[in-house]
Amino acid sequence: MIGATDRRWLIAMVGVPTFLHVLLVWIPALATVGLSFAEWNNLDPLRDIAAVGTENYTVIFTVFGTRLFPALFNNLALVLFLFLCTAAGMLLAYLLDKSVRGTALYQSIYYFPVVLSLAVVGFIWKSVMFSRESGLLNILWPGDPIDFVGDQTRLFELVLPFGDVPVGISRNFAALLVAMAWRHIGYVMVLYLAGLKAVDPSLKEAAAVDGCNEWQSFRSVVFPTLKPINVVVAVITVIEALRAYDIIAALNVPRGTEVMGTLVTSALIGEGAGRVGIGSAYGTVLFVLCIGFIIWYVYNNFREDER
Amino acid sequence: MDGKHSHDPVRGRSARRGFARRALALGTVVALVAACGSDDAGGTITLGSNYSDEVPREALAAAVDSCGLDVEINTVDHNTYQENFNTYVQQPDDVMAWFAGYRMRAFAQRGVVGDISDVWENLDGMSEGFQSASSGLDGNQYFVPLYYYPWAVHYRVSVFEENGYEVPTTWDELLALAAQMEADGITPFAAANDGRWPQMGMFDMINMRVNGYDFHVSLMGGRESWEDDRVKDVFGYWEEILPYYQPDVNGRTWQDAATAIGNGEAGMYLIGTFMVDNFDPEAQADLIADIDFFAFPEINPEHGQDAVEAPIDGFMMAADPENESGAKALLECLGSAQAIDAYLSVTPSVVGANADTDTSVYNARQLKSAELVGNAKYISQFLDRDTDPDFASSVVGVALADFLADPGQIDSILATVESQKQTYEFE
Structure with missing residues (x-):
């Protein structure tokens, strides 16, 4: 039985964070959804907010389709790419977990970029690595200098069945992906290193005794025991990919590298701009993508656990 | 956010200016403060500024000090200032740094900045071109120019x-x-x-x-x-x-x-x-x-x-300033040759908006800039300031x-x- 005092404590401990969460996260999120059906310039008084139905969505999917669809495609490409990086991070963690000589040094090197904010990562890559005139990559490259930041030529192009807007990965976005990988791999590595430390070594020994090779032992014994970490890492990877913003903003949002995050901010906070309805509509599209993925993923995982 | 306004001379400045220049500026300030210590507007006046780089910040401080008024300058990083201006302008300082042209008119049109036509009546040395660049669509003035650059x-x-x-x-x-x-x-x-x-x-x-x-x-x-x-x-x-x-x-x-x-x-x-x-x-x-x-x-x-093309930078007044008489006195002073001279003594990369500015201290580039703009029949601001x-x-x-x-x-x-x-x- 829970005593009256305990109950009060329980209510306080659950209630206060829930209250703050709803107040600071859900109410603004839902207000954004509401504003996406309105027109307002954030200068006029609140009573001047006018309902416009789904017009903002019509505008961003048709007139501004040339901006929306490439941005969505970039986000999608980021999701796939960051999962590759996640696999690479997991591999690094697995190798470094085997008490290699100097493992602490390797770990520090791989983890170093994570300590930097993505905005700083963006500045470093822009000026030190990518710069056409003085970047390290162009100094080492023997051929004509490459414009890593500004070259918006597409590496490939797909024509979508709707929207009439070709999408694809531009060269400067591909370069940006490398900069993002630099950071994401180290991040994932540390999460898995922590997870691997928690794996009971006797499990691996048992697998070895039963004649498993390295890959079989990893796939069938170690990987399943990492499940809680896998859930966290998968969610982090998708959310990082969908909310990508700072590194691109640090590069001044070169044409071709737009993602949903940059469209939201340019419509909402550009000086004197204040296209609140349009910005909120972009934000809502992003919100639906994120929340949709999270619900689907968490639901599937908990259902499997129950079985 | 995107640094697109780094073409303003107040940015992109490194902090490598010499000590000598700063010392000189300080000297000027002290001299000017001593010269014009009249204070006819009571109470502190607040001034919101995006002159966040070292040299322009010192230059603005010198200009303000030359007015001899009780002014509190609130400096904000220029990118942050401009991005948040929509929010800021609703609860602003008495006087705010801003840009001429459409970017000023858009705010004047919505009534979120104050009409300062009476300040203009007392402003000497401002040409008709600068007056129209400082006017809203209703023909009233909402802006006082400080300097420009072609x-x-x-x-x-x-x-x-x-x-x-x-x-x-x-x-x-x-x-x-x-x-x-x-x-x-x-x-x-x-x-x-x-x-x-x-x-x-x-x-x-x-x-x-x-x-x-x-x-x-x-x-x-x-x-x-x-x-x-x-x-x-x-x-x-x-x-x-x-x-x-x-x-x-x-x-x-x-x-x-x-x-x-x-x-x-x-x-x-x-x-x-x-x-x-x-x-x-x-x-x-x-x-x-x-x-x-x-x-x-x-x-x-x-x-x-x-x-x-010659973008003009200057100041606007809040729609409802806490210290209106002080704000107007400050604006009138900032548009005067005396304050602009003090500004240019710290940073000679721009040209003073007031025709009475002391051009004898201008370098060749400033003289030529003034001539280029003076000979032009029309002065535009810049694409992102004109729309x-x-x-x-x-x-x-x-x-x-x-x-x-x-x-x-x-x-x-x-x-x-x-x-x-x-x-x-x-x-």
Whole structure:
């Protein structure tokens, strides 16, 4: 039985964070959804907010389709790419977990970029690595200098069945992906290193005794025991990919590298701009993508656990 | 957010100014404070400022100190200031730093900044041009200019002399000079577009030379179609000089393009006079002295060289300031020759807006800037100051980048601009 005092404590401990969460996260999120059906310039008084139905969505999917669809495609490409990086991070963690000589040094090197904010990562890559005139990559490259930041030529192009807007990965976005990988791999590595430390070594020994090779032992014994970490890492990877913003903003949002995050901010906070309805509509599209993925993923995982 | 306004001379300044200059400024301040200590407006006046780099911050402090009023300056990082201006302007300081043109009028129109026509009645030395650049659509004044800086084609005098180049005054001469430079192994045009604002200057210049200032104003005001043949003409002329551009324009910062002029790799560079800020005022003083500029050449004889792009920076007043009499006294002072002299004594890279400014201390670049603007019949602000800022950056800036990446697509690019323009409301 829970005593009256305990109950009060329980209510306080659950209630206060829930209250703050709803107040600071859900109410603004839902207000954004509401504003996406309105027109307002954030200068006029609140009573001047006018309902416009789904017009903002019509505008961003048709007139501004040339901006929306490439941005969505970039986000999608980021999701796939960051999962590759996640696999690479997991591999690094697995190798470094085997008490290699100097493992602490390797770990520090791989983890170093994570300590930097993505905005700083963006500045470093822009000026030190990518710069056409003085970047390290162009100094080492023997051929004509490459414009890593500004070259918006597409590496490939797909024509979508709707929207009439070709999408694809531009060269400067591909370069940006490398900069993002630099950071994401180290991040994932540390999460898995922590997870691997928690794996009971006797499990691996048992697998070895039963004649498993390295890959079989990893796939069938170690990987399943990492499940809680896998859930966290998968969610982090998708959310990082969908909310990508700072590194691109640090590069001044070169044409071709737009993602949903940059469209939201340019419509909402550009000086004197204040296209609140349009910005909120972009934000809502992003919100639906994120929340949709999270619900689907968490639901599937908990259902499997129950079985 | 995107640094697109780093063409203001108040930014892009490094903190490498010498101690001597600061000491000099301090001396000036002390002298001016002593000279004009009258205080007819009671109470503290608050001044919101985006002059966050070291040199402009000191310069503004010197200008304010010269007024002898009790002023509290609240300096905010310039990017943050501009991005949050919509929110800030609703609960602002008594006086706020801002820009002339559409960017001021948009706020005046909505009544979120104060009418200061009575300040203008007492302002001596302001030309009619500056008054109209400070006026809202209702004809009242909402802005006091502090300084301006023109955009022009920069070049190195020594490079022109060594190769026997003449300053071009017509489009044909410009093309001939570019061809000659290329033959001599010099890239004719240094060009940057990082942040997507530098090439707006080229669009504006060609547009005003081909179609005139009035067309520029009505195009920026949303009253002309972007699919109009006159707009296509602009891109037609532009395409003629694109082969003479530095390659990979879109990824280059204005500083890197300025460096190409500095080391003689490139011959000409259309940019604001803040271009010399890229070089060290002490170590590269000779180079800075070697850099001169000329007005963009004539294309259509009907318009000649009658327009120049010269962004004006200055101040607005809150709609409902806590200390209105103080705010107006401060604005009147900031527009006076005395405050502008104090400002320019700290940073001589810009030109004072007030005609009574002491030009005897001007360097050659300031004198020439003043002459260039003084000779112009029309003064535009800049593409992103003459129209809706979001339309400028999200629509036109993107279109210009697309044009530079693939000029052949210009028809579909302009069709996109025109359809996206329909979703904006212009003043």
